[in-house]
Amino acid sequence: MAREVSIKPYTAPAGGWGSAKSLATILLREAVPFSGPLVLQKQNKPDGFACVSCAWAKPAEPHPFEYCENGAKATAWEITTHRCTPEFFASHTVTELLDWADYDLEQQGRLTHPLRWDEASDRYLPVSWSAAFREIGAEMKGFDPNKVVFYASGRASIETSYMYALLARLYGTNNLPDSSNMCHESTSVALPESIGVPVGTVVLEDFEHTDCILFFGHNVGSNAPRMLHQLQEARDRDVPILTFNPLRERGLVAFTNPQSPVEMVSGYAATISTQYHQVRAGGDLAALLGICKAVLAADDDGPRRGIVLDHAFIAEHTSGFDSFAAELRTRGWDELERESGLTRGALEATAAVYIRADRVIGIYGMGLTQHRAGVETVQMLANLLLMRGNMGKLGAGICPVRGHSNVQGQRTVGITEKPELLPLDHFRKQFSFEPPTEKGLNTVEACEAILAGKISAFIGLGGNFVRAIPERERMEAAWSGMRLTVQIATKLNRSHLVHGKVSYVLPCLGRIERDVQATGKQAVSMEDSTGCIHGSVGVRAPGGRHLRSEPWIVAEIAKATLAPNPAVPWDEWVADYARIRAAIAVTFPEIFHDFETRMWQPGGFHRPIPARSREWHTKNKLANFITPRGLQEDSDMEESSDTLRMMTLRSNDQFNTTVYGYDDRFRGIKGTRMVVLMHRNDIAKLSLQEGDEVGIATAARDFPRRMEGFRVVAYDIPEGCIGTYYPEANALIPVWHYAERSKVPAAKSIPVRIHAGGSAAKG
Numbered sequence: 001m002a003r004e005v006s007i008k009p010y011t012a013p014a015g016g017w018g019s020a021k022s023l024a025t026i027l028l029r030e031a032v033p034f035s036g037p038l039v040l041q042k043q044n045k046p047d048g049f050a051c052v053s054c055a056w057a058k059p060a061e062p063h064p065f066e067y068c069e070n071g072a073k074a075t076a077w078e079i080t081t082h083r084c085t086p087e088f089f090a091s092h093t094v095t096e097l098l099d100w101a102d103y104d105l106e107q108q109g110r111l112t113h114p115l116r117w118d119e120a121s122d123r124y125l126p127v128s129w130s131a132a133f134r135e136i137g138a139e140m141k142g143f144d145p146n147k148v149v150f151y152a153s154g155r156a157s158i159e160t161s162y163m164y165a166l167l168a169r170l171y172g173t174n175n176l177p178d179s180s181n182m183c184h185e186s187t188s189v190a191l192p193e194s195i196g197v198p199v200g201t202v203v204l205e206d207f208e209h210t211d212c213i214l215f216f217g218h219n220v221g222s223n224a225p226r227m228l229h230q231l232q233e234a235r236d237r238d239v240p241i242l243t244f245n246p247l248r249e250r251g252l253v254a255f256t257n258p259q260s261p262v263e264m265v266s267g268y269a270a271t272i273s274t275q276y277h278q279v280r281a282g283g284d285l286a287a288l289l290g291i292c293k294a295v296l297a298a299d300d301d302g303p304r305r306g307i308v309l310d311h312a313f314i315a316e317h318t319s320g321f322d323s324f325a326a327e328l329r330t331r332g333w334d335e336l337e338r339e340s341g342l343t344r345g346a347l348e349a350t351a352a353v354y355i356r357a358d359r360v361i362g363i364y365g366m367g368l369t370q371h372r373a374g375v376e377t378v379q380m381l382a383n384l385l386l387m388r389g390n391m392g393k394l395g396a397g398i399c400p401v402r403g404h405s406n407v408q409g410q411r412t413v414g415i416t417e418k419p420e421l422l423p424l425d426h427f428r429k430q431f432s433f434e435p436p437t438e439k440g441l442n443t444v445e446a447c448e449a450i451l452a453g454k455i456s457a458f459i460g461l462g463g464n465f466v467r468a469i470p471e472r473e474r475m476e477a478a479w480s481g482m483r484l485t486v487q488i489a490t491k492l493n494r495s496h497l498v499h500g501k502v503s504y505v506l507p508c509l510g511r512i513e514r515d516v517q518a519t520g521k522q523a524v525s526m527e528d529s530t531g532c533i534h535g536s537v538g539v540r541a542p543g544g545r546h547l548r549s550e551p552w553i554v555a556e557i558a559k560a561t562l563a564p565n566p567a568v569p570w571d572e573w574v575a576d577y578a579r580i581r582a583a584i585a586v587t588f589p590e591i592f593h594d595f596e597t598r599m600w601q602p603g604g605f606h607r608p609i610p611a612r613s614r615e616w617h618t619k620n621k622l623a624n625f626i627t628p629r630g631l632q633e634d635s636d637m638e639e640s641s642d643t644l645r646m647m648t649l650r651s652n653d654q655f656n657t658t659v660y661g662y663d664d665r666f667r668g669i670k671g672t673r674m675v676v677l678m679h680r681n682d683i684a685k686l687s688l689q690e691g692d693e694v695g696i697a698t699a700a701r702d703f704p705r706r707m708e709g710f711r712v713v714a715y716d717i718p719e720g721c722i723g724t725y726y727p728e729a730n731a732l733i734p735v736w737h738y739a740e741r742s743k744v745p746a747a748k749s750i751p752v753r754i755h756a757g758g759s760a761a762k763g
Contacts, residue, residue, distance in 0.1 A: 082110070149457070
């Protein structure tokens with residue numbers, strides 16, 4: 001069915017009546033207009049469930065409505081009354097469904113039965129749970145463990161993640177890629193070298209004491225709207241917020257708090273950013289280096305302007321400052337302006353505000369991590385904070401904003417391809433086996449191995465892997481080379497349709513649903529972006545009598561696949577999830593001691609973060625200034641006068657690969673996702689007009705990828721940069737175009753060329 005397309009500027013604030021209307025729309029569409037609001041009352045509450053959307057922190061004293069627009073959409077999406085039954089699959093072949101849009105697939109509703117692909121009919125047919133596990137186990141016993149991939153999205157609980165990671169290692173592999181590999185692995189590589197921890201140092205309390213916030217590469221209005229409460233409260237105290245982002249996002253410009261009747265009635269909108277710098281895509285490293293250079297110059301001018309750097313902190317707690325300072329003095333302003341897309345004056349204006357502040361928080365998202373130089377860019381932000389001692393004190397620190405709701409927690413309990421990050425001695429003693437020590441495959445490496453025909457089986461714990469990864473067409477073509485694919489899921493998506501020779505879809509309970517096992521109602525736990533761990537308990541009846549919990553499914557796969565091990569009580573764990581938590585506390589005692597009690601305290605409990613106490617668990621036991629090797633973002637691409645830098649974006653109506661609709665309210669786009677956002681000067685330079693249909697080709701040697709059907713939209717974006725939606729434009733990203741050392745797909749800066757013409761495409 002054709003959709004009406006409308007493109008016009010959106011000037012209203014984030015939040016406000018726009019959010020209220022959007023929420024009402026999805027509650028009606030998912031047929032939960034009355035039950036939905038009752039469920040939402042329990043969202044992010046101490047006696048309720050943790051949001052299934054983003055990982056932003058949950059306060060000890062929650063608001064009456066402790067959910068945002070996108071969190072509410074995620075809840076409505078999960079508790080929908082629509083059902084995807086065996087009758088649906090009887091009516092549609094898999095080949096037919098491959099032509100459906102992502103939105104249409106997921107709108108069929110909750111999966112209700114375990115399914116097995118039938119080659120003769122090209123349909124998914126219902127299968128009993130016992131038969132599914134028996135057949136999966138028989139297949140798994142015949143594979144080389146290092147040719148099996150155990151992928152995890154960021155949705156699964158800490159308990160499920162622990163069991164899943166243990167299953168993989170008992171099987172004999174560290175092939176545990178996850179969604180962190182696609183977003184914040186740059187953080188996990190950068191920060192241990194800089195400050196000795198793989199996570200941020202900021203907690204909610206710090207926002208109450210900060211006197212300056214630096215904000216880089218994150219669209220808070222769409223991706224973590226609840227953070228707007230902390231930002232608005234900071235602005236109410238006249239705390240400056242200095243934003244660096246290529247697009248002027250509405251959530252970083254103005255916000256009307258839906259929790260405030262006064263603001264809703266009066267139309268008041270708080271100004272969020274006090275400075276807004278539209279940095280060039282891939283230019284954050286140069287921008288941060290320029291700010292550091294200006295701060296150092298002010299300190300060099302100390303006799304006239306006063307001491308600027310925290311010299312005592314640098315001398316006592318850091319290493320590498322002298323070489324870093326020498327690099328700052330060497331870099332010329334012409335180069336920094338060219339690479340960042342910002343003027344010297346803009347960078348010096350940021351430095352001037354930073355210098356006047358005593359307690360500064362640095363917030364960032366995937367606008368920093370999803371670049372070739374993502375690791376070095378995160379380390380440059382750490383450098384800036386270290387220059388004035390803004391680590392390890394109240395109201396200051398570094399704050400990566402994680403995406404999926406438990407992506408950080410699953411890494412904490414073992415979902416990682418890097419065995420050196422785990423207490424293998426604890427696993428060895430606790431479960432009487434020899435854990436594999438060979439490094440496993442991360443997401444990019446798993447893709448490379450699938451392309452090379454080296455993977456026999458792919459087990460997916462949630463997510464929509466084939467839509468999230470780069471180079472989609474080539475990856476999908478290689479997928480059928482695998483013998484076995486198993487997907488644990490709540491709704492139908494494309495990853496279920498692009499399958500191996502033997503394929504199963506196993507429907508699981510959602511986090512919002514009541515999980516009753518042999519000992520009664522069960523609870524699970526999550527870790528948020530600030531390293532705080534919370535209990536979560538489902539409040540809604542299951543969506544079908546054949547649905548099973550994720551811990552139960554993982555346990556049954558393990559029992560069907562592995563030799564019995566008396567030290568691993570799978571059935572006891574499933575009967576009582578408290579027993580899983582007890583096992584976690586034995587494996588990770590420093591983090592999870594008294595787990596069962598502390599997970600229910602108001603606000604949860606924080607994992608130890610030594611850098612908050614100025615304890616640096618780096619190799620040299622100091623915080624480190626790390627000097628970048630260069631400022632060029634895409635030396636492996638063919639950048640020239642006719643190339644533009646493409647960044648992929650999420651809309652206001654999606655979360656990760658889940659598309660809730662075809663409108664992006666904040667960007668004024670209605671009815672389509674096949675758009676290319678361009679500066680008016682670039683449109684004119686290419687002799688295009690607004691509304692033209694164009695094709696986009698990747699500017700890379702040996703990568704002749706081109707997509708058609710994009711509609712030109714004039715937008716407030718830096719010259720030389722364009723924006724397209726994720727995951728639609730993933731086909732234009734080569735698998736090999738990733739952040740150095742972290743291998744995060746470099747989706748925020750891809751040199752491309754635009755060609756006039758091109759037929760319309762779905763989206």
